[in-house]
Amino acid sequence: MRLLNPGPRQLAYTLDGPAGAPVVMFSNSLGTRLSSWEAQAEALSGRFRVLRYDSRGHGMSGLFGVDEPGRRGEGYTLAQLGGDVLDLLDALDIETVDFCGISMGGLTGLWLAIHAEHRLRRLVVANSAARIGSAGAWTERAELVLVEGMASVAAGAAGRWFTPDFIARAPATVARLIEGLRTCERRGYAACCLALAEADLRSEIAAITVPTLLMAGAQDPVTTVEHGRMMHEHISGASYVELPASHLSNIEAETAFNRHLLRFLDS
Numbered sequence: 080m081r082l083l084n085p086g087p088r089q090l091a092y093t094l095d096g097p098a099g100a101p102v103v104m105f106s107n108s109l110g111t112r113l114s115s116w117e118a119q120a121e122a123l124s125g126r127f128r129v130l131r132y133d134s135r136g137h138g139m140s141g142l143f144g145v146d147e148p149g150r151r152g153e154g155y156t157l158a159q160l161g162g163d164v165l166d167l168l169d170a171l172d173i174e175t176v177d178f179c180g181i182s183m184g185g186l187t188g189l190w191l192a193i194h195a196e197h198r199l200r201r202l203v204v205a206n207s208a209a210r211i212g213s214a215g216a217w218t219e220r221a222e223l224v225l226v227e228g229m230a231s232v233a234a235g236a237a238g239r240w241f242t243p244d245f246i247a248r249a250p251a252t253v254a255r256l257i258e259g260l261r262t263c264e265r266r267g268y269a270a271c272c273l274a275l276a277e278a279d280l281r282s283e284i285a286a287i288t289v290p291t292l293l294m295a296g297a298q299d300p301v302t303t304v305e306h307g308r309m310m311h312e313h314i315s316g317a318s319y320v321e322l323p324a325s326h327l328s329n330i331e332a333e334t335a336f337n338r339h340l341l342r343f344l345d346s
């Protein structure tokens with residue numbers, strides 16, 4: 080694990096793989112961290128350089144000021160989440176990447192494709208939407224974790240992230256991710272909820288020209304297949320697949336996810 084700008088505005092990242100190989104960058108969902116891409120990093124290793132990072136407020140990345148006195152309950156913005164990606168690429172002297180994000184990370188990828196398309200070769204958006212949830216629900220969730228702590232959202236997360244079948248089949252994996260959510264910094268998590276409360280790219284995604292692969296989970300209750308199909312209709316030339324999974328499809332359906340990802344990266 081390496082740190083860009085060690086301190087309250089640090090970004091934690093890993094960069095693995097052969098020097099000179101094309102870089103594939105991964106962006107995590109709300110309440111997870113760069114370790115959630117383990118299966119993809121392994122599948123790509125050898126042929127690609129894999130750049131993973133913890134979104135601000137998550138994992139080993141900093142809180143970017145939301146812990147400062149008087150700033151309780153302040154949010155990040157989607158532009159800041161996208162700006163962190165550009166800062167990291169600039170610092171590492173990486174001109175272009177294939178970008179793969181899930182959920183909040185997918186929304187970050189859509190923002191980059193709209194505002195910094197020259198930095199993306201290809202875009203993969205998994206289990207995401209141009210507008211995730213509603214402003215009211217995200218504001219409520221931010222308030223809930225600030226007042227009651229992360230246990231209040233960790234309790235119901237398995238049912239949002241995975242199918243009952245996967246929860247029964249892979250209890251240790253599910254427990255590890257839920258523990259990661261429970262120990263997520265509440266102020267960072269809340270600030271990302273507030274970024275999601277504001278983020279709405281529905282009127283902008285038609286401008287995307289970066290080659291795009293959209294992946295949805297057939298049983299995802301959060302970002303549904305309807306959200307995936309809506310993006311597919313609006314992003315010209317995009318490919319769209321549905322995976323046998325709920326929300327964290329890169330974990331629940333890692334084989335199918337990796338197959339589609341690699342096929343797209345090789346196209």
Ligand SMILES: O=C(O)CC1=CCC(=O)O1
Nearest residue numbers: 108109182183211239301
């Ligand atoms: O509600 C959840 O935990 C799922 C989710 C919504 C946005 C995101 O990144 O994860």
